[in-house]
Amino acid sequence: MxxxxxxxxxxxxxxxxxxxxxxxxxxxxxxxxxxxxxxxQIFSFQSDRVQSLTVKTKDQTLRFERANKSDTSKWRMKSPNDTPASDAAVSYLLDLLVSGKSDRTLNVPVAQLQEYGLQQPQATVEIKLNDGTTHRLILGKPDFNNSFLYAQADPPTPPNSPVNVLLVSTNFENAVNRSLSEWKQIQQQSKDAETNNKLKDNKD
Known part of the structure; x- marks a missing residue:
């Protein structure tokens, strides 16, 4: 027992x-x-909450707003031109912002931000949500073997030391470094080309 x-x-x-x-x-x-x-995760918002995007590079500043349902494009470029935007180009960037992850985070003194290309960044992306909340992603230079980009997400102003520097996908570089025509809807690209040809013919 x-x-x-x-x-x-x-x-x-x-x-x-x-x-x-x-x-x-x-x-x-x-x-x-x-x-x-x-x-x-870089950001925690969903794509349907994004109301507008502003992309600032060394060459240009572009602003996009979510289009009305009656428009042929989901997104509309508001600056530097008011025209339908390329859904593929905007959606590619938006998908990276929503689903993008950082490989790791570095703690960097403010004085060393220049070494990471973050004091004069190659691009800054500003996101405005439908509740008025804003987010910002700053893209610096590639790391030593071009595997990742140095970046900052929603950096405080003024910056605190040390600063969190993220390593993010180089796809962000491809997403923001486009010519103005690539950001436009294909139909609009054709119209712009036709207009330019007419202007050229008139000059001749």
């Missing part, structure tokens, strides 16, 4: 330990992985 009671106690202890291991290793690992993913 005593042996059976001891066996039962060990069995209950084993079941309890097994349950603890399951919840810690399986459930806990899932929760820890989810928390790590959230920490790596």
């Amino acid at each position: 005593k042996l059976q009671r001891t066996t039962l106690i060990f069995l209950l202890l084993a079941l309890g330990l097994g349950g603890f291991v399951y919840f810690y290793e399986i459930q806990g690992a899932t929760e820890r992985q989810s928390a790590q993913e959230q920490q790596r």
